[in-house]
Amino acid sequence: MNDPNKIYFHQFLETAFDNGNYATDDVIAFVMPLFEEVLSFHEINLVGPFENEEALFLTASRIDIDESFAHVPSAALSKVKTLFDPVRSKQFDIVGKTRMEADVDDGSYKIENREVLFNVNEPLLHPGFIKGYSCFEILLGHHDAQTDIFCLGLVLGSMALGLNLYDEEDLKLFAEYRGNPVQYNQRIHPTISTLIMEMTELDRQNGCLIYTILFNGYSTTANMILKNRRT
Numbered sequence: 001m002n003d004p005n006k007i008y009f010h011q012f013l014e015t016a017f018d019n020g021n022y023a024t025d026d027v028i029a030f031v032m033p034l035f036e037e038v039l040s041f042h043e044i045n046l047v048g049p050f051e052n053e054e055a056l057f058l059t060a061s062r063i064d065i066d067e068s069f070a071h072v073p074s075a076a077l078s079k080v081k082t083l084f085d086p087v088r089s090k091q092f093d094i095v096g097k098t099r100m101e102a103d104v105d106d107g108s109y110k111i112e113n114r115e116v117l118f119n120v121n122e123p124l125l126h127p128g129f130i131k132g133y134s135c136f137e138i139l140l141g142h143h144d145a146q147t148d149i150f151c152l153g154l155v156l157g158s159m160a161l162g163l164n165l166y167d168e169e170d171l172k173l174f175a176e177y178r179g180n181p182v183q184y185n186q187r188i189h190p191t192i193s194t195l196i197m198e199m200t201e202l203d204r205q206n207g208c209l210i211y212t213i214l215f216n217g218y219s220t221t222a223n224m225i226l227k228n229r230r231t
Contacts, residue, residue, distance in 0.1 A: 009056035009063055010132070013164040021162040024189045031156050034063045038152060042145045046070040050134045050151040051143075063155065076141035083127045083140075084203055115175045115202065118168060127202040129175050132166050133158070136202075146204050153199025160192050161185055 022030065034056075038048045049055040049069035057064055117128035120139055127136055133154045137147050154165060154174075161177065161184055163170040177184035178200050181193045188196075198206075 007058045008054060009058065010053050010166055012058055013158070013166060016159075016164070017162040021185060021187070022159055024160075024187075024192060027156070027159045027192065030062055030159055031152075032062075033059075034065055034155060035152055037065055037067065038148050041067070041070045042148070045072065047073050047143050047145060048148045048151065050148065051138050053132055056133065056155075073144045074141055075144070076137075079140040080127075080137050080142050080204070083124060083136075084205075116168075116172055129154075129165075129171060129200075129202075131168065131171055137204075149199055150201075150204075153196060156192070157181065157196040157200055160188050160196060 041048055047070065048065055049071060052069055055066045055069045057066070115128045117124065117130050117136060120130050124136060124139060130136055130139070133151055135143075135147050135150045137143065137150070157163070157174060157178055158165050161174065161181055163174050165171050165174060173184065179197055181188050181196050182190070
């Protein structure tokens with residue numbers, strides 16, 4: 001049940017970018033308390049409740065997470081890996097999945113990003129981004145610290161790109177540009193851009209290095225960004 005005294009993250013996003021995108025230091029200041037609290041969950045072998053949209057809310061103009069909803073990890077990694085079997089290649093890296101529909105009568109065509117999953121009630125046939133700030137792995141029953149990193153990356157990417165991932169069109173834009181966020185917002189700091197790309201990699205096998213770096217020094221990463229941010 002919604003608490004009328006709380007501003008939930010999904011409510012905040014409805015008008016968050018009305019005045020334009022956030023500066024790099026504002027993005028870092030907004031997300032760092034969330035990063036630190038989720039790390040504290042992992043230190044006691046819990047994970048963040050990203051599957052519950054009411055768990056994310058604002059405290060003192062910063063994003064916060066309700067620790068009372070933190071819970072033990074769940075394991076179903078075999079189901080996650082099964083989704084990637086058809087798209088993995090020993091010879092090539094698959095960097096995206098799209099479908100093009102052409103109309104031969106009028107010469108028009110439509111490109112659909114297949115990495116966006118709008119109907120989460122249907123069986124998952126391939127990995128993809130879902131509306132909000134959760135992860136497709138959770139739908140399969142798998143939720144560990146690395147799953148949380150993916151969700152944190154969604155929050156970071158959302159704030160840096162000025163996109164509301166509860167909105168279908170914004171989610172499509174995120175899926176299209178997350179691999180190179182600077183193409184969407186040229187003012188994004190290169191380190192932020194790299195973090196977004198690595199943290200929101202659908203295939204967990206492709207993001208382990210950045211996860212280790214991030215978890216070993218949230219504050220170091222933030223301070224480095226702030227010292228070298230673009231003007």
